[in-house]
Amino acid sequence: MAMAYLAWRLARRSCPSSLQVTSFPVVQLHMNRTAMRASQKDFENSMNQVKLLKKDPGNEVKLKLYALYKQATEGPCNMPKPGVFDLINKAKWDAWNALGSLPKEAARQNYVDLVSSLSPSLESSSQVEPGTDRKSTGFETLVVTSEDGITKIMFNRPKKKNAINTEMYHEIMRALKAASKDDSIITVLTGNGDYYSSGNDLTNFTDIPPGGVEEKAKNNAVLLREFVGCFIDFPKPLIAVVNGPAVGISVTLLGLFDAVYASDRATFHTPFSHLGQSPEGCSSYTFPKIMSPAKALRISKEVIRKREREKLHAVNAEECNVLQGRWLSDECTNAVVNFLSRKSKL
Numbered sequence: 001m002a003m004a005y006l007a008w009r010l011a012r013r014s015c016p017s018s019l020q021v022t023s024f025p026v027v028q029l030h031m032n033r034t035a036m037r038a039s040q041k042d043f044e045n046s047m048n049q050v051k052l053l054k055k056d057p058g059n060e061v062k063l064k065l066y067a068l069y070k071q072a073t074e075g076p077c078n079m080p081k082p083g084v085f086d087l088i089n090k091a092k093w094d095a096w097n098a099l100g101s102l103p104k105e106a107a108r109q110n111y112v113d114l115v116s117s118l119s120p121s122l123e124s125s126s127q128v129e130p131g132t133d134r135k136s137t138g139f140e141t142l143v144v145t146s147e148d149g150i151t152k153i154m155f156n157r158p159k160k161k162n163a164i165n166t167e168m169y170h171e172i173m174r175a176l177k178a179a180s181k182d183d184s185i186i187t188v189l190t191g192n193g194d195y196y197s198s199g200n201d202l203t204n205f206t207d208i209p210p211g212g213v214e215e216k217a218k219n220n221a222v223l224l225r226e227f228v229g230c231f232i233d234f235p236k237p238l239i240a241v242v243n244g245p246a247v248g249i250s251v252t253l254l255g256l257f258d259a260v261y262a263s264d265r266a267t268f269h270t271p272f273s274h275l276g277q278s279p280e281g282c283s284s285y286t287f288p289k290i291m292s293p294a295k296a297l298r299i300s301k302e303v304i305r306k307r308e309r310e311k312l313h314a315v316n317a318e319e320c321n322v323l324q325g326r327w328l329s330d331e332c333t334n335a336v337v338n339f340l341s342r343k344s345k346l
């Protein structure tokens, strides 16, 4: 596919007017509709969605769409290989041929999945004029906006110092997943009010499920692992604008960001021992090596993170295991109870 992409780039350079954003995949997508069976409706819906695409999804995606369409409707590549100078048709042929003997059914499904992964940009391009500030609704604990290529995720529980409760963990994950697919270039996290975030909402430890504190600790460990995993896997440059004090997990996570801007009101506090807890957010790994140069380019990030992803997930899993035990310790329980009964503050 990389070769096909290169060929495509070359083709565009040598005959730019020959390939419009919509002319390549969409024209092809109108062909052979009668050949489709089982999930024809989904497939057709997806083809219609592609037609609504106002923004260029990129050459690599267009080649994939073309190849999957051909595979889904005609089966394995059955055309003679174009000549080496027929760059456009060769790129298309390469993409189709690369699918080998992928069954039609699977190709159809992959096509539908691919189009659905483009949906956020489809929605945004159909609903919002470029350059306008888009505010995402459906968040209780965040304000998420998108403007000028920047998606901003703002913690929005200022009265609670932006403490991260269970709902907020889930909403941050949801917002990150959406940001990873929208048409923004970078994603910014910041806090509303005087705090960036006071870290984990300590009331998260209070709603004990029927399985008791062990089950609670386990649930929290599962949530934490998934939450931190979203930061490990986040594909775009991720910037923190630390507008005020940051505590606990809101600090430890910063090691997974690509750049951290701190206002003159920002402070950083990781009260592990005070709370009888242990490191999380991969900080046991990232903090010791945090002095390395920060990189903000997406491509660089991809290369750098690829090397570290496995290690980071292993560190994340290990930290969650240890924390699960810490949350059952007397030290941790006492610290949380003290805070909640207002005897002790940081």
Ligand SMILES: CCCCC/C=C/C(=O)SCCNC(=O)CCNC(=O)[C@H](O)C(C)(C)COP(=O)(O)OP(=O)(O)OC[C@H]1O[C@@H](n2cnc3c(N)ncnc32)[C@H](O)[C@@H]1OP(=O)(O)O
Pocket (backbone or CB within 6 Å): 159, 160, 161, 163, 164, 198, 199, 200, 201, 202, 203, 204, 220, 221, 223, 224, 247, 248, 249, 250, 271, 275, 277, 280, 339, 345, 346
């Ligand atoms: C499930 C995954 C777990 C992942 C592991 C994560 C670990 C961590 O993040 S550890 C860090 C936990 N955070 C803390 O220990 C901070 C606790 N908060 C404080 O010490 C203080 O609130 C403060 C220093 C952040 C601010 O003090 P102050 O300016 O005096 O303001 P208040 O204490 O009156 O706070 C206002 C309001 O907000 C509530 N609140 C603040 N932080 C938290 C919090 N982390 N959890 C729960 N609630 C918090 C505070 O209780 C006040 O509420 P009201 O009394 O209802 O007004």
